[in-house]
Amino acid sequence: MKFLRNYIDKIKPNFEEGGKLHAFRSLFDGFETFLFVPNETSKSGVNIHDAIDSKRIMSLVVIALVPAMLLGMYNIGLQNAIAAGTVETTTWFSMFLYGLIVMLPKIAVSYIVGLGIEFTVAQWKNEEIHEGFLVSGILIPMIVPVGCPLWILALATAFAVIFAKEVFGGTGMNIVNVALVARAFIFFAYPSVISGDSVWVATESIFGIGSDVTIDGYTCATALQHAVNGLAPMGADNAALTVSDMLFGFMPGSIGETSVIAIAIGAVILLWTGVASWKTMLSVFVGGIAMSLLFQHTLPENPVAQVPFWQHIILGGFCFGAVFMATDPVTSARTEVGKYIYGFGIGAMAILIRVLNPGYPEGMMLAILLMNVTAPFIDYCVVQSNVNARAKRLTKKN
């Protein structure tokens, strides 16, 4: 640590005004404050600073995402092996290695494009670098199917960073979740790479790792897609999924969303460190369960409504959205009562879209985006009702 600090202090003058690397000032600033908490203090008045700053919070979220990412990588390899029929002959390590090779370019593309834009904007506007992309950059590759081409991922990332974040004023000013905007962009612009039944399983070997799926036109839908067609959840080889498959996430789906257990570990980290609000998280689940029970009893004809409520929760992106997306402190409601309403709205809306929209089997993304937009209104109503209640109390006393 000491060595690193000394090294940074040594190269620092290069980046200051008049230094030869001044053009990369924002890049340097970004990395310095990422490695070490800045030791700047307020110049005037009395201020109370929390020891933790936004870069440390971001790092915690990234750490919480790691279990889901590792299991996602393993699952990429596993689904590939199942589809090719080579599960018996493939070791778990080569499955993981295959997933790693598939996943790494996606993460790299997302970070290079997103951070590239952020660094450019910071340099151009002469501002400090915004660190908000640390989390979005890892979220974006985790919420797309494994078959999503890199150029589309790059385009979606650029779109999301520019139109969902920078035009609103950068980190902390965005109204809707940046990673979800990237996904929504792909969903509306290139529906064929994010829905349907040919993008959820990797079918080609890379550098001799993994297996080539030899069946021509191999297709495999997600569990929710099967539910739309009135079928039970099935895996890549059309065998029925067991409950443990669903919990561990050994099924086709977007890369990071499948494993409930890995997401639960992330949730524990987020709740234990106090980064995410348990109120939002809990009420998303309550909303989802309430809505699916309601539909189960009112719509006996609808195949998706007849999916048991616990399957609604553990299939698709419900858990991932509830833990990592709904709790985003920037875009969620900020009042304590508002968090319950906001979370309940997400859970209920997600199931509503799943059940009643015949075109698209998953509703979590659109539900969260919708509630993101509604969050300021919820906060306004909560604050206003509190103001009214206190005004009433005051007038009563007089």
Place this chain on the structure above:
Amino acid sequence: MGLLSKKNKEALNTPLFKENPVTVQVLGICSALAVTSKLEPAIVMGLSVTIIVAMANVIISLIRNTIPNRIRIIVQLVVVATLVTLVSEVLKAFAYDVSVQLSVYIGLIITNCILMGRLEAFAMQNKPWPSFLDGIGNGVGYAMILVIVAFFREFFGSGALLGIQIIPQSLYDAGYLNNGLMLMTPAAFILIACIVWYQRAKDKSLQEN
């Protein structure tokens, strides 16, 4: 006063950029969203609006001193409605396909705020020739934005321009896909926003505080 005196030139020029009806006055947005998914209907729409604004401006300007103030809106509406019907019939006769694509939007030109706005704000106070120039300027300013938006929407949404395939098949074989978002209405919003962004970045006097 010369035909293109300084004042007349201004009537023609300002609506093109500084007072653009779409990006600065934010008028006519509805049709700008609806007809711009392809370049051809956008051009026809822009032309129709230009002709109608210019003609309506001239007619209203000619009779501006005889219109009783209290019923002026109705008189303006009659003039515009007549012109819109004429244009609509001409399109049906000579460009039936485009007329079908534009469907109700030609008829809805009558509700386009640019028209009533120019008649009220300019033609009622000015002579026919400046009114004509003002009409042309506003029409072209509107058409310009439509064409820019439609260009990007058709190029990225369908890989074509004016119905002719521009992006080669070999690129599609290599994995390129048309951007479906561009064919949806929100894309027009985003593109218009980009034009507004560009314009205000160029001309600081347009920025609000």
